[in-house]
Amino acid sequence: MIIIITSLVITMLAGAIAACALRDLLSAAIASCLVSLAAAILFYFLQAPDVAMAEASIGAALVTAILVIAIRRTERQE
Amino acid sequence: MIEIIYLVIITGGVIFCLMRALMGPTAGDRAVSLDTLSTVTAALLVLAGYVFKRGVYLDVSLVYAALAFLGSVAIARFLEKGI
Numbered sequence: 001m002i003i004i005i006t007s008l009v010i011t012m013l014a015g016a017i018a019a020c021a022l023r024d025l026l027s028a029a030i031a032s033c034l035v036s037l038a039a040a041i042l043f044y045f046l047q048a049p050d051v052a053m054a055e056a057s058i059g060a061a062l063v064t065a066i067l068v069i070a071i072r073r074t075e076r077q078e
Numbered sequence: 079m080i081e082i083i084y085l086v087i088i089t090g091g092v093i094f095c096l097m098r099a100l101m102g103p104t105a106g107d108r109a110v111s112l113d114t115l116s117t118v119t120a121a122l123l124v125l126a127g128y129v130f131k132r133g134v135y136l137d138v139s140l141v142y143a144a145l146a147f148l149g150s151v152a153i154a155r156f157l158e159k160g161i
Contacts, residue, residue: 011096018100026156030108033149034099037112037119040142044123049138056142060116064149068156 004045012038023078029067036060081129088125091118109153116146 012035019031036059043052095118098111120143127135 014096014100024105026105026153027102027108030099030105030112030153033112034096034115037115037146041119041122044126044135044138049132049135053138053141056138057145060142061145061148065152068149068152072156 001045005042008038008042008045012042025071025076025078026068029064029071032067033060033064036063081125084125088118088122092122105153106157109150109157112153113147113150116142116150120146 015031015034015038019028019035022028022031036055040052040056040060043049043055092115095111095115099108099115102108102111120139123139123142124136127133127139
């Protein structure tokens with residue numbers, strides 16, 4: 001169990017660093033979606049399935065769609 | 079014993095998807111790898127529900143599999159220049 005939690009935290013860290021470092025804003029939005037996905041799985045393995053459900057539905061789906069619409073309205077490259 | 083084999087196979091798929099999501103040169107590679115990662119993650123959640131012997135955990139996988147494609151659809155529509 002500790003191996004799963006550690007690998008999920010490392011995945012979240014790598015996704016957050018990628019979201020900060022990438023110049024392409026669409027790739028940065030995809031990296032933030034990766035962070036949200038790993039957070040949902042982490043909530044799931046920490047025995048909180050309802051929080052994981054809310055995080056997966058809101059964080060992984062709606063936030064990415066809203067970010068992509070915002071990038072569509074503005075510029076793609078930073 | 080068989081659960082450990084399943085977990086190793088799913089972990090291999092997750093690792094390759096993460097490599098493509100972090101290294102991919104274009105945004106299309108990252109979008110496809112994220113979509114694949116969502117599918118593999120739904121399988122992982124079902125496997126964890128089987129290991130923990132909790133039927134409630136299957137609902138999370140159902141909601142996640144039903145809603146995870148919205149982000150992929152939004153990104154795909156953006157790449158087609160017509161959201």
